[in-house]
Amino acid sequence: MSKNTNVEVLIAGGIAAFTIDLLVYPLDTLKTRFQSRDYKRLYYDPAKNAVNKAVLFRGLYQGVGSVILVTLPSSGIFFTTYEAVKSGCMEINPTRSGSQHPLVPLPVVHAAASSIAELASCLVLTPAEVIKQNAQMVRRPAGSHHSSFKQSPTYQVLQHFKKPTQLLRGYTSLAARNLPFTAMQFPMYEHLKRTINSSRQKKGKATGSISELAAVTAVSASAAGSVASFITTPLDVVKTRVMLSAMDKRSDNSSSPKPSGSVSPGKGSAPARASRGVNIDVARQVLSESGVKGLFRGASLRSAWSALASGLYLGVYESMRMWLGERRVGTAGTGA
Incomplete structure (x- = not known):
C-alpha cells in the first residue's frame, strides 16, 4: 500500500472517531457519573x-x-501529527554501528509521536470534553424528552459559560491524563501489532488483506488500551472532577439562575486555581474523601470501555486508511 495522503489520514481518523463516539458513548457517560463527587x-x-x-x-x-x-x-489533528512525527523520526533515526536496529528505540519514537499529537489534539478536544461531561451529569425527569434545543442538557450547560476561555479549563488535566495514556498505549500497540504480523508471516498465514489488518489492529489496540487505561485511571478521575467543576466558577458575580435539572459539583472545589496546582488539589481531595480506592473509581469500567473503543477505533482507522490508499492507487491505475 502506498503512503497515505494527509486527507486520507484525516478522513480515516474522522470516520473511526465518529463510529466509536456513537457505539461506546453510553459507557463513557456511566464512567463520568461513577467518578463524579x-x-x-x-x-x-x-x-x-x-x-x-x-x-x-x-x-x-x-x-x-x-x-x-x-x-x-481533533482526530484528524492527532493522526496527521502522529503519522508525520513518526515518519520524520524514522527517517532521521540513525542505526547503530554494525546493526540494523535504530539508535533511538521504536517505543521511544512512538511515545514521542503520540505525545506531540495528543498535545495538539487536546486543544480542540478540551471544550467538547468540558461540555460533554457536564451534560452527562444533568438529571432529567423520568419520561422527559427534548422538544427543542433549549431543553437539551447541552444547551443547559452552555448557559453556564459566559466566556469562551472557560471552556478550556481542564486542558492541563486532559493533557496530563492523555499524554501518559498515549505514551503507554501506542508503543504497546505498535509492538503487539508488529509481533502478531511477524508471527503470521512466519507461519505463512499472512494475507495482507484489509480484514486481516483490521483484526490484528483491533486485538493489539484493545490489549494496549485496556492496560494503559487502568494505569492512568487516577489521572482520569482528576480530569473528570476538574471538568465537572468548570461550571462552578462560571460567573461568581452572576445572578442568573441555574438551568432546571443542572448539577453543580459544589463550592470549594479547585477549578478557579488552575494555575496553582489544581490537579494536585483535586487528587488530594479525592484521597481525603475516599482514599486510594477513590482514585481508581471506575477503573474496571474504563478498562473495558477503552478495550472496546481502542480496538474499534484503531481497527476502523487502519482499515479505512488502507482502503483509501488502495482505492486511490487503483483509480490512478485505471485512469492511466
Whole structure:
C-alpha cells in the first residue's frame, strides 16, 4: 500500500472517531457519573441502600453532540501529527554501528509521536470534553424528552459559560491524563501489532488483506488500551472532577439562575486555581474523601470501555486508511 495522503489520514481518523463516539458513548457517560463527587448524592438510593439504576442509566447519550462536532478536527489533528512525527523520526533515526536496529528505540519514537499529537489534539478536544461531561451529569425527569434545543442538557450547560476561555479549563488535566495514556498505549500497540504480523508471516498465514489488518489492529489496540487505561485511571478521575467543576466558577458575580435539572459539583472545589496546582488539589481531595480506592473509581469500567473503543477505533482507522490508499492507487491505475 502506498503512503497515505494527509486527507486520507484525516478522513480515516474522522470516520473511526465518529463510529466509536456513537457505539461506546453510553459507557463513557456511566464512567463520568461513577467518578463524579456527586455520584452517591445523585444516583444512590439510601432508602434501598442500592444504586438507583433508573436514574443512573437515564440519558446515556446526553452531550454527544458536542463530541461529534469536534470528532473530525481533533482526530484528524492527532493522526496527521502522529503519522508525520513518526515518519520524520524514522527517517532521521540513525542505526547503530554494525546493526540494523535504530539508535533511538521504536517505543521511544512512538511515545514521542503520540505525545506531540495528543498535545495538539487536546486543544480542540478540551471544550467538547468540558461540555460533554457536564451534560452527562444533568438529571432529567423520568419520561422527559427534548422538544427543542433549549431543553437539551447541552444547551443547559452552555448557559453556564459566559466566556469562551472557560471552556478550556481542564486542558492541563486532559493533557496530563492523555499524554501518559498515549505514551503507554501506542508503543504497546505498535509492538503487539508488529509481533502478531511477524508471527503470521512466519507461519505463512499472512494475507495482507484489509480484514486481516483490521483484526490484528483491533486485538493489539484493545490489549494496549485496556492496560494503559487502568494505569492512568487516577489521572482520569482528576480530569473528570476538574471538568465537572468548570461550571462552578462560571460567573461568581452572576445572578442568573441555574438551568432546571443542572448539577453543580459544589463550592470549594479547585477549578478557579488552575494555575496553582489544581490537579494536585483535586487528587488530594479525592484521597481525603475516599482514599486510594477513590482514585481508581471506575477503573474496571474504563478498562473495558477503552478495550472496546481502542480496538474499534484503531481497527476502523487502519482499515479505512488502507482502503483509501488502495482505492486511490487503483483509480490512478485505471485512469492511466
